[in-house]
Amino acid sequence: MTRWGMVIDLDRCTGCAACEVACKSENNIATVSPEQADLGRTFSWMKVMAQVNGDFPDTTMRFMPRPCMQCDNPPCVKVCPVSATYLGEEGIVGQIYARCIGCRYCANACPYTVKYFNWYAPEWPETARHALNPDVSVRPKGVIEKCTFCHHRLQRAKEEARSDGRELQEEDFQPACAEVCPTTAIVFGDLDNPRHRVHELKQDPRAMRLMEELGTEPKVYYLTPRA
Amino acid sequence: MNSSVPERAGRVPSRPRPLVLGLVVLALLVAVAFAFRTPPVAQPVAFNHLNHTTDLKLDCLFCHKFVNKREHAGLPDARVCGSCHLDRAGKSAESRRVTALLTAGTPLRFNKLVRLPSHVYFSHRRHVAIGQLKCAQCHGDIATSVVPPSRPLVQIKMKVCLDCHQAKSQSLDCVACHR
Numbered sequence: 001m002t003r004w005g006m007v008i009d010l011d012r013c014t015g016c017a018a019c020e021v022a023c024k025s026e027n028n029i030a031t032v033s034p035e036q037a038d039l040g041r042t043f044s045w046m047k048v049m050a051q052v053n054g055d056f057p058d059t060t061m062r063f064m065p066r067p068c069m070q071c072d073n074p075p076c077v078k079v080c081p082v083s084a085t086y087l088g089e090e091g092i093v094g095q096i097y098a099r100c101i102g103c104r105y106c107a108n109a110c111p112y113t114v115k116y117f118n119w120y121a122p123e124w125p126e127t128a129r130h131a132l133n134p135d136v137s138v139r140p141k142g143v144i145e146k147c148t149f150c151h152h153r154l155q156r157a158k159e160e161a162r163s164d165g166r167e168l169q170e171e172d173f174q175p176a177c178a179e180v181c182p183t184t185a186i187v188f189g190d191l192d193n194p195r196h197r198v199h200e201l202k203q204d205p206r207a208m209r210l211m212e213e214l215g216t217e218p219k220v221y222y223l224t225p226r227a
Numbered sequence: 228m229n230s231s232v233p234e235r236a237g238r239v240p241s242r243p244r245p246l247v248l249g250l251v252v253l254a255l256l257v258a259v260a261f262a263f264r265t266p267p268v269a270q271p272v273a274f275n276h277l278n279h280t281t282d283l284k285l286d287c288l289f290c291h292k293f294v295n296k297r298e299h300a301g302l303p304d305a306r307v308c309g310s311c312h313l314d315r316a317g318k319s320a321e322s323r324r325v326t327a328l329l330t331a332g333t334p335l336r337f338n339k340l341v342r343l344p345s346h347v348y349f350s351h352r353r354h355v356a357i358g359q360l361k362c363a364q365c366h367g368d369i370a371t372s373v374v375p376p377s378r379p380l381v382q383i384k385m386k387v388c389l390d391c392h393q394a395k396s397q398s399l400d401c402v403a404c405h406r
Binding site for chain 1: 357
């Protein structure tokens with residue numbers, strides 16, 4: 001059975017934030033004004049978090065791209081009263097906006113804080129409004145949204161493969177962040193398929209998952225920096 | 228007069244009859260449903276499906292070119308109509324009007340009849356080319372209609388999709404169809 005997952009090599013990440021931009025563009029993520037951004041009201045399904053170590057001038061910086069962990073034991077799913085968020089058959093934690101009642105239980109239950117609530121109707125600059133991705137909905141005010149591993153790409157890839165009468169290959173389905181990463185720090189694929197790169201990478205001695213002790217069983221692995 | 232009956236008993240208003248109340252509620256519901264039903268779709272010409280599909284034996288693909296290739300089946304434009312109608316006008320007055328319109332270079336813009344909610348992803352290719360569904364399964368007897376219907380002939384509800392997916396052992400994952 002397919003289990004989509006991601007391995008992010010922190011040694012390779014340069015913090016360029018191309019993944020963040022690609023994600024926002026792919027998934028119709030609303031922009032907010034600079035004033036709203038100062039209040040922390042930005043949406044970042046994929047967020048590159050930065051950490052500064054040491055004191056000037058001996059400082060180093062570490063970056064950690066953080067998408068939804070797509071947990072195998074997702075705390076958000078357990079608290080959703082309307083099954084708007086659920087664990088799909090291929091391991092992707094789906095978010096059905098039309099079903100969401102905006103109770104925000106899931107946002108509070110998520111230990112990774114990857115769920116975003118639309119307090120306001122989404123806004124885009126006039127020029128960007130015509131460039132929205134038709135495969136992704138525009139979320140209305142009052143619902144939760146989050147990273148979906150670009151599942152709309154999966155639907156397309158499956159259709160393409162079935163139309164050609166062949167099996168789905170690793171390169172057929174890549175989320176926007178993995179596709180755009182210039183240093184290939186983000187690797188995506190089927191964790192259970194030995195032909196996919198992530199299958200081997202997740203067994204690397206450097207591999208770890210965020211807050212593993214919580215038992216959420218995330219499907220996003222990080223390869224910790226060597227030094 | 229019986230003194231045990233209080234004097235104001237006669238002034239107690241009679242309880243509304245359940246039948247009248249029911250009718251009022253029903254009328255309200257009908258009015259609300261009427262107000263919120265899908266608006267009628269008008270077409271630039273009174274296209275006769277029956278004539279084209281049965282008499283002329285044209286395939287659906289002749290006009291809906293992308294039904295096997297893309298999400299949207301596509302609607303014919305003036306070029307498609309013109310490939311026949313520019314050379315010769317049909318017998319009916321409407322057909323002659325089409326020829327006149329096309330000769331004058333008027334663009335024909337047919338309007339989509341079936342519109343799915345914005346949170347639904349539907350691909351014609353997935354259902355027609357891969358799933359081998361017949362058009363009539365979702366579109367009803369559109370191929371034999373004589374005048375363009377102003378509303379879809381079949382109401383496509385989620386239950387219809389789910390029943391079919393279940394019967395054909397297809398994905399029931401919400402994100403397979405929901406955007």
